[in-house]
Amino acid sequence: MASIKDVAAEAGLSVATVSRALNGHPSVSPAARRRVLAAVEALGYRPNAVARSLRTDQTRTLGLVISDVMNPYFTELARSVEEEARALGYSVIIGNADERPELQDHHVTTLLDRRIDGLLLSPTDGGSPRMLDAARAGTPMVFVDRWIPGVDVPVVRSDGQTAVRDLVAHLYRLGHRRLAIIAGPAATTTGRERVDAFRAALRAHGLELPDAYIGQGDFQADSGRRVTEGFLDLAEPPEVVFAADNLMALGALDALRARGLRVPDDIALAAFDDIPWFVHTDPPVTAIAQPTGALGRAAVRALVDRIEGRPGESVTLPARLVVRRSCGEPAPSPSPVRRSTS
């Protein structure tokens, strides 16, 4: 592969001048610039980003470590992150932690070894030493969706409290009194917050959230299945299952279907995180929609701000309830398909 030296030779100039011409440095004569461009063209030269990074100490690359790429919510988040980053002149390398702390650490380490300029993190757990070290060492970092309390890093997330309150009001109005939740891992903020919001909303209606109605999931489908089966085996099963993410809702649907139960007639279902498929499931699933695209973009802007020496602030955007049929509400007539616009 042709190097800058080859270009210099071909153009009859020094590598310094070639470098300047290629980087749009002002003090290069039009003639020199022309010869450089011609040589580049002739040789099919492309600058070596590795060498440039070593020299300039910047990679123009962002690392994004997410808990689970297979989760449509995170897929969409990743996509918006990449788009915004590209618009700002950065590439992004995605690390999929698969909800496994060791894998998350592996990716953080790999990314840091590659000297990415900044890190976007949606932690799988309460924060490993590796991550905390990176934060303390001053690596530009931003948390998205999930975060770690007590670490001085901006957080870009959505607030589901109001939406959860709306959901519970909706459920109460439909006559449901025994409401259960499939929670995410307690080590994650979203795992805890969604349970807390749910409990608070229930309390406002004079309802309790007994321990038996809090199932411990891990944000993945299998756990939704398992927890739902546990609920159904209870002497007094809940009337509603609220899954704290869309994959656990998928698992819950699997479990309900395996038992031959009808939703919402036999049991109601709702989910945190809205996805296009929820419009077409049997029945359409009532869900809480996050402004996913906006979150991804805001997170990138905050991170790039940090990288480039500007403040870089935390952002909280509201989530909202999207009512469909899975909790018992009659379908609002064949209205136009509603979809999360994020």
Added chain:
Amino acid sequence: MASIKDVAAEAGLSVATVSRALNGHPSVSPAARRRVLAAVEALGYRPNAVARSLRTDQTRTLGLVISDVMNPYFTELARSVEEEARALGYSVIIGNADERPELQDHHVTTLLDRRIDGLLLSPTDGGSPRMLDAARAGTPMVFVDRWIPGVDVPVVRSDGQTAVRDLVAHLYRLGHRRLAIIAGPAATTTGRERVDAFRAALRAHGLELPDAYIGQGDFQADSGRRVTEGFLDLAEPPEVVFAADNLMALGALDALRARGLRVPDDIALAAFDDIPWFVHTDPPVTAIAQPTGALGRAAVRALVDRIEGRPGESVTLPARLVVRRSCGEPAPSPSPVRRSTS
């Protein structure tokens, strides 16, 4: 950030010895190794992968350019690619082309500039000059899922012919005679092949595939919606719509629902690519399942073979039909949930 020089100073050794100790070179005394490790620990040293790459001329990184991350099929492919790559000691950088040739080229260029060791490609189009150049220049490359004829690069893909034949036989048995397809872009192999396989299977039953029953989609949901509306506006609409991927099937469902049509009573629907949600859609969707995980792993192995100087062969794996209710078949009783095991 501490460099190898700092470690050498701390350990009282030369950088050469530190480097050797860190790379497991045999000729390092146990004492020296111990001192290096202690210094590394004390300094929190982590080797700079950028510098190492520049020196060794290898990045231990694979590039993966896929047509659309938001498509669950490609998400799963990307995940299996990353897993297998990690197992073989490689990282992967994903570029999402979003079915846009210019974006695909952008990613290929960026990846090449970063000097990735090899490229995994699922081309959005018939092959841009940039891609062809890379292939000709000897960059280790492998096509996954989609490929470009006439380029000497291994292809890892699945063959859907038998499954499509099974699908058409299934549809024929159910009494359907007017079958339409929402095709992918003609510039892609999967876009063409699926139509060809469908037409051939129809012919085997003495059926035609009129042009009006071939809708031009782009593998994304909106096009599925648009094409389906076109079908429904026909004087003689089809009895079956076969979407060449899962996102266009989603669009088709949207369109059908907007018109208040029932599936399969008013019109049947089938899709290429199976996804977990198809079990829970209304109705469950009959689909052709690819061995996605196996494809991703095989592609990585082929690419790494090429990179490390071994042959690296093409692989073709069969897809298979998964019958559900969207074409009219009565549900095969509440059997255990079937799911693609890939």
Added chain:
DNA sequence: CTGAAAGCGCTTACAG
């Protein structure tokens, strides 16, 4: 077993 030195491909003060 260890170290001094060259070199990977760039960028960028420093001189002219």
Added chain:
DNA sequence: CTGAAAGCGCTTACAG
């Protein structure tokens, strides 16, 4: 406006 030279952080023949 241009070039010679240093240096980013590593690895690896080459000597010893």
